[in-house]
Amino acid sequence: MKKYPALLLWLGMSTPVFADDATLTEVLARLRQSGQASFQYQETRRLELATSPWQARGVMLTDAAGSLVKLQLQPSRIIMAISGDSLYYWDAAQNQRHSLPISYADEAAEQILIFRSILQGRTQEFQARYDLAADIQDQHWSLHMQPKPDQADENAPSIDISGDADPDKRRIFIRQPDGETTEYRIEKTTDQQATAYTIPQLLQEAGGE
């Protein structure tokens, strides 16, 4: 009998852990995306050195091979992509083109790498570097990602991903350590809309082929 209080205390402590794990598993399952998909996105950036938010919109495409292309259509056409181990950037208006190994890219590549992890549900990629906290309230779910304190990269942002009953919509909020924020609202596009762009075609354009 003497063991029961200790057992109850142990159960009391461990129950929330089970509950957190279950919630996290469920939220990560919602994030998981396999195969080809395309999204429309709206981006709102609040820069430390700008007085008003900057907005852009475009489409994102992913495929089963792990490629991700972010095609900004407004205010100007810019392609940023990752395919294999390479990062591509093409700004036609500024005539700026870069392609470099991901391992060599700096924090500029960080956001799109995180996006790939999020959109394709590559949870293991960010679980190593972030502490995750999930929450589900009715139809609304959220995942808060906080960089681990012992992480070498002091510029790693914190990330909040949230959604509701509509599995095709998500909100991603990225906060840099210096206070700058970027908010993405993404929504899966219809098949008809998706056929307007293809990953190989955009990668070719970005790579200058």
Added chain:
Amino acid sequence: MCFVWRKRWFLLLLPILLAVTLWQIRVESDLNAFFTNTDDADSKLLSGLLQSGELSRRYLLVVEAAVPDRTDLSSLASFSGKLIQQLGKLPDVEQVWPAHQPPRDWLNAVQLYAPYHARLFSLNPAQDAETLFAVDTLPRRAEGLKQALLSPQGGFIKAIAKQDPLLLSLNGFKGLQSQFQQTHDDAGALILQSRPAALDSAAHGRLQAAIRASFDSLNQTSGQAFQLSMAGVPVFSTAARNEISRDVTLVSTISSISVVLVFLLLFRSFAALHWIMLLQAAAFVVGTLATTLIFQQVHSLTLALGASLIGICVDYPLHVMVHSAKHHSSPLANVRLLGPSLFLGGLTTVIGYAAMGFTGFPGFEQIAVFALFSISASLALTRWVLPALLEKTTLRVVDLPGIACWVNFCDRRRKPLLSLIAIAGLLALLSLPQLHWMNDMQNLAMNMDALKQQDRTVRAHFSSIEPGRFVLIQADNFETALQRAEAAERRLQTLKQSGVISEYHGLFPWLSSQVLQAENARVYDAALTQSFQLAWHSAVAQAGLSTDKLGHLQPAGAQALLPEAVLETPVRHILSGQLLREQQGVALSIWLGDHDPDRLTAGLQGLKGTRYFSQKEQLNQLAGQYRDRALRMLAIGIAIMGVLIWLQQRSFSKMLLTLLPSLSAVLFIFAAWALIGEELSFLHVIGLLLSISLCVDYGIFFMENRGRNSGVTYHAIAASTLTTLASFGALSLGKTPTLPILAMSVSLGVTLGFLLCPLLIPKSARA
């Protein structure tokens, strides 16, 4: 000491000497140590550049599809990325980066300049102010700043913009950006900065093997889809080292075998052979040990050329043995009989090698020391040990066909033959002005056409900056050097616009003089008028940027950017190849792309302490210096040999007659080269200097004729000529051009000198 004990001591000391030599020896394969390391200031600079110059330590790597058009750009880029990671882990790799992307620390270093933007925005501040501070361009610049903040480089720009809203500090770095414009073909072009000095070919051999192993391992996982090409100075130095190693082995082996075969052909005695070989081994070991102790190392080329000395050192015991065999007398008696001639012959040979050592060619200093000790050891061993070793050996020597006939023929037909020689000598003298001297030291380099072709193919993927030619700026102090470098860069800007040069890498704005910084600050402060401030404030607001953080432009501060402070940052690595070591003062270099040397040199006229420096030109100048010194040393060497002969013979005519065969041989060889148009280098002269020092021995032996039998003496000379030809002939098998040139010069010299001895030294003059 009795013979038994002499023999015992020799057999006891030889292995000890060998063990000490093996313990002390340090073989050097650095070509620089052999070819360019002299006392001349420019040569030291060249030597330093070859040793540790940044560009000289750089590999250019190109990864391409094994089958063209089979691999897409993204696979290639992905493979290159993995290779960069692998290569970056190698211990001898300082840094590796894609050719189209500056290394990360270069970019980070640019941010360090933001606080000093007002002091280094332009090389020509007064001239550029009109454009940089034009009020009507401010709205566009503010919008550009906003776009830059939104771009992937936003984080980088933000850190600069907070201190330098006009991004003036980036103005000077525009050139850096243009160096890294990406083209379609260069996705697999990588630059690898190695740690070892360029000419440390052993370390580079290991590094190249490691690079290939990393590539092969990755390529295996990619289904052998790619191929790797390498270029750069270390690739050449490693190839040269391999060739030299091959030469050293081949020449040493063939030389030794040839001498052994000649010996066996002459004496047909393995008993005598093994004693003679032990003597020669001892002489070789003494030379190696002495060279190692004096120079702290012995070059592998010294060992290769030293091996040819076996053919010379063996002459001394050979003379004794031929006389012993022909006269049926003991070696001891013949050593005593021939001692003075052997000593004088050895001395003249040493003088020849010493003169060679004074030509200034660093490698020959070692060979001269090697020869001095080997020849001295061989003479001493011949005098005191040889009789003990050969005490119980019966010596017989074969009659070489034609030897006696030639001596008799010369004696009988002396007058017409001498007339012929005199006419030939006169014609030879007349032909000397046609001598054709080599102006390009590249002709002495190894034939590496395949490697050069590969180098050209690889370099086509990279910026055209080349490692061997640059603008050199020298001054007493850093500030003056920087001012001179800035003046040179202004000229280079103009020359670039007029197409004389495709590109250049200067020091501005990484380093700028205090004078230029003050001028920039003055122009900046003058441009920062109230109306300009207001216009910028308005443009920032219009672009939707924070006027609090970006709208106020601060006046130039009083704090200058000091070179010492800059060189404590990563910029030190970026500029390490452009800050050259000098014993006194400061030397800086501006690297050059494709250019027209003559127009560039003309374009730099009038700039103090500034000149165009070409490693190739410098090497050619060195070759010229070596040649002139070699000719001087040839004359000095002959004069000293003449004095020594005169001291022994006390007769001016005898001295001339002794020298005549070797001098005539040299004259005829020079004339023949002049007539056939052979390009002559200092190596040809040195070869002839050696041949004189050897032929003079023949003259001494023939003139002194201590056995009182010209036939026997000439037989002994013939035997030593054969061994010399056998050992020096082996040098002709070397791929390093130095070796065949020496082989040809010495072989021709000794052959002709040998043949002329009985003709030019009359019977009446012989003892």
